[in-house]
Structure formats: structure tokens, C-alpha cells
Amino acid sequence: MARIELQQLHKAFGDLAAVRQLDLEITEGEFLVLLGPSGCGKTTTLNMIAGLEAPTSGRVLFDGRDVSKISAYQRNVAMVFQSSLLYPHLSARRNIETSLRHSGLTRAERDRRITDVVRMLEIDPLVDKLPSQLSGGERQRVATAKAIVREPAAFLLDEPLSALDAALRLSLRSEIVNLQKRLGTTTVLVTHDQVEAMTMSDRIAVMSGGRLEQVGTPDQIYNEPATLFVAGFLGAPPMNLIAGQVEAGRFHGVGLSVPIAAAPGPVTLGVRPQDMRVLASETEGALVAHVFALEHLGRESVLIAEADKSTKLRVLVPPSFGARVGERLLLAPDPARCLLFDANGRRLPLGTPVRS
Amino acid sequence: MKRTGFLTVALIVALFWSLIPIYWFCRMAFLTPLEIQHYPWPLIPHAPNLAAFYNIFGFPYVLPGKLLSPASGQAEQIIRGLQDSVLVSLVVMVVTLAIAIPLAYVFARMQFRYKSSLLFAILFAVALPPVSTLIPFYVMYVRLGLAGTLGGLVIVDLTITVPFVTWMLIGYFRNLPPIERLAWVDGYSRFAALTRLVLPLARSGVAVAAIIAFLFAWNEFTYALVLVNGTTANTLPTAVSGFLHQYPEPGNLAASVLITFLPPALVAYFLQRHVSEMNLVDPVR
Numbered sequence: 001m002a003r004i005e006l007q008q009l010h011k012a013f014g015d016l017a018a019v020r021q022l023d024l025e026i027t028e029g030e031f032l033v034l035l036g037p038s039g040c041g042k043t044t045t046l047n048m049i050a051g052l053e054a055p056t057s058g059r060v061l062f063d064g065r066d067v068s069k070i071s072a073y074q075r076n077v078a079m080v081f082q083s084s085l086l087y088p089h090l091s092a093r094r095n096i097e098t099s100l101r102h103s104g105l106t107r108a109e110r111d112r113r114i115t116d117v118v119r120m121l122e123i124d125p126l127v128d129k130l131p132s133q134l135s136g137g138e139r140q141r142v143a144t145a146k147a148i149v150r151e152p153a154a155f156l157l158d159e160p161l162s163a164l165d166a167a168l169r170l171s172l173r174s175e176i177v178n179l180q181k182r183l184g185t186t187t188v189l190v191t192h193d194q195v196e197a198m199t200m201s202d203r204i205a206v207m208s209g210g211r212l213e214q215v216g217t218p219d220q221i222y223n224e225p226a227t228l229f230v231a232g233f234l235g236a237p238p239m240n241l242i243a244g245q246v247e248a249g250r251f252h253g254v255g256l257s258v259p260i261a262a263a264p265g266p267v268t269l270g271v272r273p274q275d276m277r278v279l280a281s282e283t284e285g286a287l288v289a290h291v292f293a294l295e296h297l298g299r300e301s302v303l304i305a306e307a308d309k310s311t312k313l314r315v316l317v318p319p320s321f322g323a324r325v326g327e328r329l330l331l332a333p334d335p336a337r338c339l340l341f342d343a344n345g346r347r348l349p350l351g352t353p354v355r356s
Numbered sequence: 357m358k359r360t361g362f363l364t365v366a367l368i369v370a371l372f373w374s375l376i377p378i379y380w381f382c383r384m385a386f387l388t389p390l391e392i393q394h395y396p397w398p399l400i401p402h403a404p405n406l407a408a409f410y411n412i413f414g415f416p417y418v419l420p421g422k423l424l425s426p427a428s429g430q431a432e433q434i435i436r437g438l439q440d441s442v443l444v445s446l447v448v449m450v451v452t453l454a455i456a457i458p459l460a461y462v463f464a465r466m467q468f469r470y471k472s473s474l475l476f477a478i479l480f481a482v483a484l485p486p487v488s489t490l491i492p493f494y495v496m497y498v499r500l501g502l503a504g505t506l507g508g509l510v511i512v513d514l515t516i517t518v519p520f521v522t523w524m525l526i527g528y529f530r531n532l533p534p535i536e537r538l539a540w541v542d543g544y545s546r547f548a549a550l551t552r553l554v555l556p557l558a559r560s561g562v563a564v565a566a567i568i569a570f571l572f573a574w575n576e577f578t579y580a581l582v583l584v585n586g587t588t589a590n591t592l593p594t595a596v597s598g599f600l601h602q603y604p605e606p607g608n609l610a611a612s613v614l615i616t617f618l619p620p621a622l623v624a625y626f627l628q629r630h631v632s633e634m635n636l637v638d639p640v641r
Contacts, residue, residue, distance in 0.1 A: 052537055073543030087535055089557045102543040 002062045002153040002186050003028045004049060009058035011044050018044040020210040022058070029184045031177065035197040036207035037233070042190045043158055045207070049188060050156050051075050062153060073102065078147035079156045083163040084139040086131040092142045093118075093127040099150045117145040120179075137168045144176070148183065155180070157189040161196065173200055194234045198222065206230050228345035231270045237302050237314045240276065240333075242269045250285075251340070254307045257285035258335050262348055268341045273302065273314040275337035278321070279330040286330040289313060291323045305329055378617070384610035385409070388419060392606050408611035428608045430598050436588070437595030438615065440506055441574060444591060445619070447510050448573035449566050452517040456565065459518075460525035461550055465536065475526075481519040486578050489515075494582055504587035512579045517569040524568065528561035529554070563630040567623050574619055592616050 004026040011019040019041040026032045034042040047053035049060060051072035059068050067075050078099070086095045096117065100110050118124055121141045131139055140160060147155060160176070161169045177200050180187045191197055197204045198218045206213040206221060206229070214226040225231035231239050244253020245266045251258045253269060260269075279286050289305035292312060296319065303315040303323065315331060323329065340348040384392055386404035407417040407425040414431035418424055428434070462468075463475055493512060494503065502508030532554065539549035555562060577593040585594040596616060599609040 050541065052540055071543075072540045077541065079537070079541045081534070081537060085533055085535065085538055087538065087553060087557070088533060098542050 003064070004154060004186060004188070005059075005061040005064075006045070006049070007059045007061065009045070009048060009060065010056050011041070011048060011053065012056045017210050019048070019055075022210075022212055024205060024212060024215065026186060026188060029186055031180050031187045031189070031200060031202045033197040033201035033204045034188060034190045034207060035192070035194060035204050035233075036213075037192055040207045041210040042192075042207050046156055046158055046188060046190045049154070050077050050079055052079075076150070076153040077156055078150050078152035078154075080140075080143045080147050080158065080160045082159045084136070084143035084160060086139060086143055086146070088131050091128050091130055092123065092134065092145075095131070095142060096127075096146045096149050099146050103150065113149050113151075117149045120148075121145045136164045137172060140164065140172055144179070148179070148185070152185065155183075155185045155187040157187070159191055160189070162191070162193070169196075176200065195236065198234070206233065208233075224347075225270075225339070226347055228268055228270070228341040228347075231339060231341065231347075235272060237273050237316075239270045239272050240313045242271075242307075242311065242313075244269060246340070251338070254287065254311050256287035256307075256331075256333075258333060258338060260335060260338060260340065261350055262340050266343050267348065268345075269333075270339040270341060271333040271337060274316045275334045276313065276315040277332055277334070278303070278315060278317060279332055281330075283330065283332065286332045287313070289329050289331055291325050291327045291329060293325065294321070294323055303329075305331060307331075381610045381613050381617075384606055385614050387607060388423075388425070389605070389607055408605075408607035411605075412608050412612050412615075428605060429602065430595065430608065430612075433590060433595040433598055434592070434612055434615075437590050437592040440590055441592040444506055444509055444513065445570045445573040448513045448517055449570040451510070451514060452521050452569035453562065453566055455514075455518050456521040456525055456569075457555070457562065458550075460522045461529055461554065463522070464526045464529035478519050479523055481515055482523065486516070490578065490582055493579070497583055502583075504584050504589055506584070506589045509576075509580060509584050509589065509591070510573075512583065513573045513576055517572050520572070521565045521569055525558075525561060525565055528558060532557060560630040563627055567627055571620055571623065574616075 006024040009022040036042045048055050123141050204221045205215045208229045214230045242253045246262045246264050251260045289307045292306045293304045295302040301317050303317045305313050386401050410417040411428040412434045414427045416427050497503040497508050536549050580591045580594045596612045
């Protein structure tokens with residue numbers, strides 16, 4: 001178990017900076033998710049934590065000790081790779097065993113540890129099979145067993161669930177979290193799936209273009225996004241983002257007018273679909289839009305409305321809501337739930353909204 | 357249906373194309389010269405005999421009817437050719453693998469400067485027709501005293517097999533899963549990861565590479581003819597070609613040709629599992 005610190009971590013491949021001056025602290029026993037779109041530098045960051053990739057500059061500290069120069073093995077990390085990579089020519093048991101080959105443990109101690117993880121992950125019937133004979137979920141379990149058998153200082157997972165089908169992903173998600181909480185091992189998981197990030201993590205670090213956008217609990221990331229990128233990346237259906245400006249205490253954009261306490265200037269207004277309403281009667285400042293599509297999710301429906309050619313808005317409506325495509329609607333956001341982002345994508349602090 | 361019919365016809369034509377010469381040589385190798393000349397020729401020998409096989413290894417053979425089939429004048433050449441061919445082919449195979457495996461691994465799995473230019477430099481040798489380098493090699497070998505030596509022949513064979521086998525193995529290694537990353541975490545060094553994990557995983561590809569190198573050296577004729585023929589160092593193909601310059605002994609010629617068929621046939625028999633298993637696109641299923 002280790003506390004991991006990244007200090008001004010930078011990685012360049014030729015002229016391309018994959019990770020830019022990253023500062024991040026992962027506390028002992030924490031489950032941190034590195035979240036971002038592909039190419040944002042999250043896997044490179046994980047590889048630098050693991051010691052598979054050397055940083056161009058900056059340091060990686062484990063429990064305050066600089067490990068930037070030492071190998072993955074000496075850092076005592078365990079890793080689960082994309083699509084649960086295993087040695088294809090070795091049986092599941094031999095795969096697990098190779099994790100202990102340099103451990104200096106006695107034969108009996110090794111066997112005891114392997115027996116323990118095999119029991120813990122319920123993979124008894126699989127130990128003599130080759131990886132090619134295992135299903136995706138079984139391979140994931142064996143890869144996890146291989147990782148935890150060493151009792152590592154940190155447990156690093158690189159999109160471990162991305163190659164699996166949806167149902168399996170759902171059940172393995174909670175299994176991994178349950179295991180992590182029981183073992184209390186510091187864990188870093190890389191994913192591009194925001195649901196995975198929200199459901200599994202203690203904290204999420206959102207990355208984009210090699211930079212850290214925001215670090216926080218899932219609640220903070222969802223409700224108080226620091227940047228426009230974070231606001232747009234998390235949430236399903238995604239947050240509505242409306243470009244416009246603030247003038248005299250009101251936001252104006254694509255026909256919408258909302259009272260808001262902010263300094264004048266060009267801004268982007270963000271509001272989650274559950275914080276928008278369809279109005280029954282003409283109201284001043286409401287946004288005129290036409291129904292583009294209605295998606296039924298069972299418990300609720302997502303109304304997609306077109307305000308103009310380039311702006312589509314999503315509104316959560318009750319499942320009983322009916323509307324024809326092309327029908328004219330009036331929409332209004334809850335002013336208290338609106339977020340404002342400045343021209344650089346930073347969230348603006350808001351005063352108490354003025355009642356209209 | 358139509359497609360299957362066409363494939364069947366194509367397969368039959370292809371089989372005829374490749375099997376008829378083999379059948380023809382088999383037939384000839386087991387007949388006496390008199391029977392070979394007989395017309396119409398029998399499809400299957402009535403009384404096949406092993407005379408030619410005795411003769412080419414320097415033993416006379418008494419045919420039924422007290423007819424003596426004398427030892428072939430080429431026997432000494434054939435025996436030495438067989439020894440030299442086995443020696444040259446094995447050495448070429450081992451040295452090719454020793455050079456090509458690390459070379460291909462580095463090109464397939466590591467990043468470094470000028471990689472594509474260096475790769476092109478290695479592969480360029482395959483693009484040259486052997487005839488174009490024949491005279492330069494000959495002149496150089498005469499001056500270096502390598503003409504007429506088996507060592508010289510091995511070196512020439514390597515100039516072809518190393519780039520070719522490297523090229524083949526690069527594609528194979530490149531498509532192996534990225535197990536090195538797993539290996540670093542498990543505490544393997546780069547070298548240990550190659551020898552303990554990658555090579556066992558790539559055994560089919562390596563086996564096929566070994567076959568290619570061995571068979572190339574075994575079949576090589578042009579260089580051997582010019583660089584070593586007529587000396588005490590001689591390979592089987594050139595020794596067999598010696599029959600063409602002598603009093604016709606078609607039975608002996610056919611028998612020696614059959615012997616040159618032997619290693620490819622054995623390879624096909626024992627290693628066909630690897631050959632058919634080798635899948636460049638997805639080496640590990």
C-alpha cells in the first residue's frame with residue numbers, strides 16, 4: 001500500500017507532448033480513476049506510475065521516495081492490461097505463478113498465496129486452462145489474480161473492462177471495487193467510460209490533451225465541474241451547453257433569456273437535462289425549440305429538441321410525455337441549476353440568481 | 357455449386373502440375389535403363405529395383421537375370437555433395453536464426469532513430485536478383501581465397517536468408533500480444549523476456565523461419581555452381597547436375613533427384629503443423 005505522488009510529470013514523444021506538467025497525489029488505499037477521451041495521456045500517465053515508461057521530466061514518488069529511475073518490478077506494482085493480457089502460452093496457474101518468480105518466497109508460501117487468490121476469485125476450475133480457452137470475464141479474473149497475488153504496493157488497471165460485453169462489465173465493476181475495498185490497496189484505473197469512473201472511484205482525475213482538468217470525488221466532478229470539458233464529458237445524457245453572453249444580470253443565447261448573477265461578457269451556459277423543463281404556456285425568456293427525437297428509457301424519456309441548426313438540447317421528461325417530431329415547444333432551465341463557463345472554459349463563480 | 361466445381365478442377369490441375377514430375381522421377385529411379393527406354397512406358401514399374409540407389413552411392417548392383425548395373429562415376433560427387441549440403445544447410449539455418457531472431461525482434465518491438473532506413477537497408481538485399489551479385493562475389497571470393505570453400509558458400513547463402521527470414525519474422529513478432537509489458541512488471545529483463553517468453557510463444561514462426569533458411573541453402577544452385585562447383589567443396593544440386601554432362605544414366609539421375617527431395621518432404625511431414633499454424637496476422641489465437 002502506497003501513497004503515490006506525481007510531481008510536474010511530463011512526457012513527450014518527439015514533438016508531441018502526451019502528458020504536460022502533471023501534479024497529482026493519490027492517497028493510501030484510494031481508488032483513483034484516470035478518466036479522459038482516447039489520446040488524452042491517461043494511459044501514458046499510468047505507464048509512468050508503473051515504470052513502463054520513463055518521464056521526460058518530473059518525478060514519481062511512492063511513499064515520499066523517488067521511484068522515477070527504478071523498474072516496474074522494483075516499484076512492486078501490479079498491473080492489469082487492456083483486454084486482460086496474459087502470457088498466451090502459459091496456463092492460468094503458471095501465469096499467476098510468474099508474478100512471484102523473483103519474490104524469494106518459499107515454495108510452500110507461494111503455493112499458499114496462489115491457493116488463496118484462486119479461492120478469493122473463484123477460479124479453481126480455470127487454473128489448468130490456457131488463456132485462449134478462457135472467456136473474457138474469466139481472463140479478467142485470472143489477470144486480477146495474477147496482479148493481487150504479489151500483494152503489491154499499488155494496483156494499476158488499464159481499461160480492464162473495455163473488451164467485455166455490457167452485462168459482464170456491470171458485474172465485474174462491482175467485483176473489482178469490492179476486492180479493492182477488502183484489500184485496501186492503492187488503485188489507479190484508467191478508463192474512457194464515464195459510468196465506470198463515476199461508479200468505481202473514490203476520486204476521479206479528468207484529463208484532456210495531456211492536462212489534468214479536475215480532480216475530485218464523483219459528486220464534485222458531476223455537480224461542480226471545473227471546466228467546460230469536464231461538464232460536457234461527464235453525465236448521460238450529456239449536459240446542455242448553450243453559447244451566449246451575460247448582459248445586465250441575464251444570460252442571452254439562442255433565444256433563451258435567464259436571470260443570472262454574473263459579470264457581463266461572452267459565456268457558455270451549462271444545464272443538465274434533468275434541470276430543464278418543458279413549459280405549458282408562453283413565458284417570457286423561454287427558449288423556442290422543435291422536437292427532433294424522443295428517446296424512451298423506460299423510467300424516463302430523453303427529449304431532444306432543436307433550438308437552431310447547431311444547437312440540440314436534451315430534456316428529461318416523464319415517460320408519459322408525448323410529442324411529434326417537428327412540434328414546437330417552449331423550454332426553460334432551472335436558473336438555480338445553471339452553470340456558467342467563461343471564454344477559456346473555466347467555470348465562473350455565481351452569485352445568488354436574481355428572481356425574474 | 358458452380359464455385360466448388362471450379363475449385364475442384366483447379367485443384368486437380370494444380371496437383372497434376374506438381375505431382376507429375378515427382379511421379380516421373382520416382383518411376384525412373386526404380387527402372388533399369390532398358391525399361392526406361394521401352395515404349396509404351398509402363399505407368400507403374402513391373403519389377404521395381406533399387407539398382408540406381410546402390411549405384412549412385414558407389415555400389416554395383418546385380419539385377420535379376422545376372423545383369424550387372426555398375427557403380428556410377430558420379431558416386432564420389434554425390435556422397436560428398438550430400439555431406440556438404442547437409443553441413444551447409446544446417447550451418448546456414450543455425451546462423452540465420454541466431455542473427456535474424458534478435459534483428460527481427462528489435463525491428464518489430466522497439467522504437468529507435470532511423471529505424472525505417474535501417475530496415476530498408478537490410479531488406480534491399482532481397483530485392484537484388486542473385487545473378488547480379490554473382491560476378492562481384494566470384495571476383496571478391498577469388499581474391500579472398502573463399503572460392504571453392506564451404507564457408508564462402510555459407511556466407512553467400514546468409515546474404516539472402518538473413519534479410520528474408522528477418523523480414524518474415526518482423527511481421528510475426530509485430531503481431532504477438534504486448535507481453536513484454538507484463539514481463540517488466542513480473543521482473544523479467546528484456547533479454548529474459550525474449551528468450552523465456554517471446555520465443556516459446558513464437559515457436560511456430562521460428563520453426564517456419566528455420567525451414568525457410570534450411571531449404572534455401574539446400575536448394576541453392578546458382579551460387580554453388582559458380583563459387584564451389586568442380587572443387588572438393590560441392591553441394592548436392594551441383595553434384596546432381598553433373599549427370600547432365602556425362603553418358604546418360606537417367607535412372608541414377610532420377611535417384612539422386614529423389615534424394616534431394618527428401619529433406620523438403622520430411623520438413624513438410626514433421627513441421628506441417630507449425631506451417632499451417634503460423635498465422636502472420638494473429639499468431640496467438
